[in-house]
Amino acid sequence: MDPKKKAELSFISHAHSDHVPSSIEGKVLLSGHTQTLISKPGTQAHEFGESIHVGPLELSILESGHILGSGQLLVENGMRVVYTGDLNLKGGATSPKAAVPKCDVLIIETTYGHPRYNFPKREEVVGAIKDWVDDCHAKDQTPVMLGYSLGKAQELTKYLSCDFEVGVHESIYHYNQKYKELGVDLGEYSLLDGKRPEVAIIPPSARKSFNNEDYRFAFTSGWALTSGGARRYSANTGFPLTDHCGFDELIEYVERADPQMVYTTHGFAEDFSEELHERGFYSEPISSMK
Numbered sequence: 001m002d003p004k005k006k007a008e009l010s011f012i013s014h015a016h017s018d019h020v021p022s023s024i025e026g027k028v029l030l031s032g033h034t035q036t037l038i039s040k041p042g043t044q045a046h047e048f049g050e051s052i053h054v055g056p057l058e059l060s061i062l063e064s065g066h067i068l069g070s071g072q073l074l075v076e077n078g079m080r081v082v083y084t085g086d087l088n089l090k091g092g093a094t095s096p097k098a099a100v101p102k103c104d105v106l107i108i109e110t111t112y113g114h115p116r117y118n119f120p121k122r123e124e125v126v127g128a129i130k131d132w133v134d135d136c137h138a139k140d141q142t143p144v145m146l147g148y149s150l151g152k153a154q155e156l157t158k159y160l161s162c163d164f165e166v167g168v169h170e171s172i173y174h175y176n177q178k179y180k181e182l183g184v185d186l187g188e189y190s191l192l193d194g195k196r197p198e199v200a201i202i203p204p205s206a207r208k209s210f211n212n213e214d215y216r217f218a219f220t221s222g223w224a225l226t227s228g229g230a231r232r233y234s235a236n237t238g239f240p241l242t243d244h245c246g247f248d249e250l251i252e253y254v255e256r257a258d259p260q261m262v263y264t265t266h267g268f269a270e271d272f273s274e275e276l277h278e279r280g281f282y283s284e285p286i287s288s289m290k
Contacts, residue, residue, distance in 0.1 A: 001073065001083045001107070009054060011061075012043070013085025014070035015150060027054070031061055033069025033182055037150065037175070065091035065098035066243050067151035068179060072099065079104040082257065086111070088242075089249040092122070093158045094184050098253070106259035107286070111244045112222050113264065113272030119222060119246040126159050129218070129239050133164060133199055136216050144200045144210055146219040146233055150175045151243050154186055156201050156220065161187030167197030169206055207234050222246070247272075254281065 003010045006025040013019055013030075015037035021028075024042040029052065035045040046052055048071065052059040061071040065088035075081040082103040091097035112119075119125075129145070136143040145160070147153040149171040157176055160166050166189040168176060173191045180186070192200060202210065204219065217235040224230070224238030245253065254262060254276060262283040264273045269285035276283035 002085060011059075011073045011083070012038070013064065013072070013083070014067055016067070016086070016148075019085070029059065029061065029073075031069045031071045034071070035069075036182060037069055037178055062099040062101060063091075063096050065089060065095050067092075068094050068154070068182065068184060070095065072101075074101055074103070081105040081107070082259075083107040084109055084253075086243070087245050087250075087253065089245050089253055090122070092243060093155050094179065094186070095243075100253055100256045103257050103259050105261045105263070106254065106257050107263045107265060108250065108254065109244075109266045110250060110264045110269050110272040111267035112242070112246050113250055113268035113275070115247050115275075117222060117225060117247050119225070119240050119242055122241070125239050125241045129159070129220075129241070130163060132218060132237065132239075133160070137198070141214055141216045142196045142198075142200060142212075144202060144215050144217045146204045146207060146217060146235055147172075147201060147241075149203045152220055152241070153201050153203070154179050154184070155241065155243070157186045157189050160199050160201070161189055164198040166190070167192040167195070167200050169200075169202040171203055171206075172201055204233055251275070251279070 001011050002013050002019040003021050006023050008026040011029045015034045020038050024040050028043040030043055032045040035043050056077050058076045060074045064070040064072045064085050066086040073083045080103040086109050089098050133143045145156050147156050153172040168189050219233035219235040219238045220241040222240055222242035224240040230238045262281050263286050265286040269287055273283040273285045
C-alpha cells in the first residue's frame with residue numbers, strides 16, 4: 001500500500017509524490033486518473049469498482065475523495081480489508097465524495113485525527129477566501145494563494161476563476177492542463193508571466209520568488225487551524241481548506257464501515273486509536289507495531 005520502494009504487488013492510492021514509489025516494478029495497481037497524473041510506465045490502471053483478481057484475492061479500487069483519481073483499496077478473501085489512503089469523506093470541487101465500504105479490517109489515515117481539527121464547511125472557507133481577495137484589491141494589493149501544485153491548486157483555480165482573473169505558477173499550470181485532459185473544467189486561468197493577475201496561485205515552494213511588497217499571501221491547509229501556521233508558510237493569513245477528513249469525519253467513517261479491527265496511520269495515529277478504544281473499537285496505531 002503506497003510503498004516507498006518497489007514491491008512484487010503494490011497499490012498507489014493517488015498521485016502525490018510521497019505516495020508514489022521511486023521505481024515501478026512488479027504489479028502496480030492504481031486508478032486511470034492517477035496513472036495519467038503520475039506519468040510512469042509499467043502501472044496497471046483500473047476503473048473504480050472494477051473487480052481485480054490476483055491469485056485468491058479479489059481487489060477493487062474505490063473513491064477516496066482526496067484528489068482527482070485518489071482511491072481506497074478493498075481486498076476480499078473470506079474477509080474484507082480496506083486501506084483508505086488519504087481520505088476526504090465529502091470530496092471537493094474536483095473529486096467526488098469517498099465511498100464507505102463495510103469491512104472487517106480497516107487501515108485508515110489519521111492526518112487530522114485529533115479533536116482540534118474539525119473544519120468549517122467548505123463553502124464558508126471559500127467565501128472567506130473570496131472576501132480576503134476583495135479586501136486585498138481594496139488596498140491595491142495582489143492576493144497570492146499558496147497551495148500544493150497537485151490537488152489543492154486545482155480546487156483553488158476552480159473556486160476563484162468564477163469571480164477573478166487567475167494566474168497560476170508553471171507547476172500548477174502543468175497539472176491544470178492534465179485535469180483538462182481528464183475532463184475536469186477548472187474555468188479560465190493563465191500562466192503567470194510577470195504581470196499582476198487579480199489572484200495568483202503558487203506552490204509554497206515558490207513563496208520566496210514573490211517578494212514584492214504589494215503582494216499578500218494566504219496559505220490553504222488544514223494546518224491553518226494550528227497556532228503559528230501562517231508563519232510556517234511565510235504567509236499573512238491562512239484558510240483551513242483541506243483535502244483530508246477532519247476528526248469528526250474520521251469518526252463517522254469508522255462508525256459507518258463498522259470494522260472489527262482498525263489500524264491507524266499518519267498524523268495523530270496514536271491519539272485517534274485511543275479515541276476509538278474509548279468508543280468501543282479494537283484499534284492499534286501501525287507505528288506501534290513491530
